[in-house]
Amino acid sequence: MSNKLFTFSGNFRKTFVLPEGHKVQWFPGHMQKGIAQLLARLRSIDCVLEIHDARIPFSGRTPLFKDMMKMKAHVLLLNKCDLADLSRKRDIVHKLHTEGVDKVLFTNLTSDKSQIIQHDLFPLVVEAINGKPRYNREIAEDYEVAVIGVPNVGKSTFINYVRRSHTNVKKKSLRVGAKAGVTKSLSGKIRANFNPPVYLMDSPGILTPQIGEVEEGMKLALCGCLPDHIIGEELIVDYMLYWFNKHSDFRYVEHFNLTEPTDNVKILLNHVAKENCFVKRMKSLDGNELKYFPDFTAAATLILKQFREGVLGPVILEDV
Ligand SMILES: Nc1nc2c(ncn2[C@@H]2O[C@H](COP(=O)(O)OP(=O)(O)O)[C@@H](O)[C@H]2O)c(=O)[nH]1
Ligand SMILES: [Mg+2]
Known part of the structure; x- marks a missing residue:
């Protein structure tokens, strides 16, 4: 897959910050x-x-x-x-x-x-x-x-x-x-x-009880070393997006048929959900009406599956 040059008007994030209240931790x-x-x-x-x-x-x-x-x-x-x-x-x-x-x-x-x-x-x-x-x-x-x-x-x-x-x-x-x-x-x-x-x-996989560095934990999560639901599929995709952008690696833009790179995970999830007809139904607040929304979790699950199957191409997630 080629890594085309894209012009991107916005600024990409310089660091990855977890939403408040989130921790990358799994020690059953x-x-x-x-x-x-x-x-x-x-x-x-x-x-x-x-x-x-x-x-x-x-x-x-x-x-x-x-x-x-x-x-x-x-x-x-x-x-x-x-x-x-x-x-x-x-x-x-x-x-x-x-x-x-x-x-x-x-x-x-x-x-x-x-x-x-x-x-x-x-x-x-x-x-x-x-x-x-x-x-x-x-x-x-x-x-x-x-x-x-x-x-x-x-x-x-x-x-x-x-x-x-x-x-x-x-x-x-x-x-x-x-x-x-x-x-x-x-x-x-x-x-x-x-x-x-x-x-x-053979031994069970063992993680450290306290993963100190956010990015270290997110890389483990992206590689599937923690169950996805512990961190949340959408947050893991957000880290993937952050990582690709930070390394000016825009293979994802072409693969997912986007028009340009984005640093906003909701844009990527919305696009992938629409392209794949991932829809979730929810009742309106008064309960009288069914509303349809793009299913971000299904989109994130698909993106992670493809990343982990190598569909986005081979990667090394750290500086050599
Ligand atoms: N792509 C790829 N997948 C692998 C490789 N080795 C193992 N897997 C897959 O990784 C997953 C975890 O394997 P498993 O042996 O259960 O890992 P464990 O938890 O360390 O024992 C399984 O789906 C394997 O098929 C490899 O070299 N390449
Ligand atoms: Mg095992």
């Missing part, structure tokens, strides 16, 4: 339980394999994971590469190195031919494990790897894929889903490879 009980389970199993874990969304390589990673990274061997898998603009992959890797993350792989789990998982993954995991003391597990011949990350980044999809491709086990797969919060507790050991013998543990 199963996350607390997941943290407790992970910490209780920490002694037997040789490596943490952290999966994160490649569209947000630097933000949104839970501080707990950064702490675990210091104690245990760590490999970061930036997944959903099919949706990310990786033209500056080397710069991303370099910046992650400066943050202490030195073992990084990029994956796309929708393509069944992931060479990276076939050939590079386990050697890198073993290298990471050999580079850290294993304490009580020094003589253990098998490797136990906890798969961790924020919700909806592909942890369960990854384990299913690895198990299928490396062991040919056809047992019941882990549940996956396009929404946050599908996995609710730490799984048992799942054999993922014979040579070297590697076992994986």
Whole structure:
């Protein structure tokens, strides 16, 4: 999709401000339980394999994971590469190195031919494990790897894929889903490879109880790491619009058939609702008449679906 030059008469917002009373926060009980389970199993874990969304390589990673990274061997898998603009992959890797993350792989789990998982993954995991003391597990011949990350980044999809491709086990797969919060507790050991013998543990997606930065939270929301209703579909689309405009990225104008860029989410929602005949009926105040309005929520849901399917093109939501 081309990124045509548009002239826009107004000024775009310079910062994104949440409406009063709104917070970007989601920390249900199963996350607390997941943290407790992970910490209780920490002694037997040789490596943490952290999966994160490649569209947000630097933000949104839970501080707990950064702490675990210091104690245990760590490999970061930036997944959903099919949706990310990786033209500056080397710069991303370099910046992650400066943050202490030195073992990084990029994956796309929708393509069944992931060479990276076939050939590079386990050697890198073993290298990471050999580079850290294993304490009580020094003589253990098998490797136990906890798969961790924020919700909806592909942890369960990854384990299913690895198990299928490396062991040919056809047992019941882990549940996956396009929404946050599908996995609710730490799984048992799942054999993922014979040579070297590697076992994986699936875990529920964990966010920080208090997401400090508004934009960090909104990027997580835009990538679907929180259930949409927690923030509100329309507000997430507003952030998307703000982000595209701020980066002079006007692919959305052409895709949604607008005549020019807009910084007003209501204009976009109204337009998409009308184009798709998304209408909601409401009774008039006296109850005698039915009134029809463009359905902004349905429009926002469609826009988010298309963004997350990559229809608006690949993105990296932060400065590299
Ligand atoms: N586009 C894309 N979608 C993916 C990829 N990996 C996983 N998904 C999808 O992301 C959603 C969340 O996956 P899931 O494994 O349940 O995530 P988890 O919450 O981290 O365990 C599912 O709809 C998957 O099909 C990927 O590489 N690219
Ligand atoms: Mg899961």
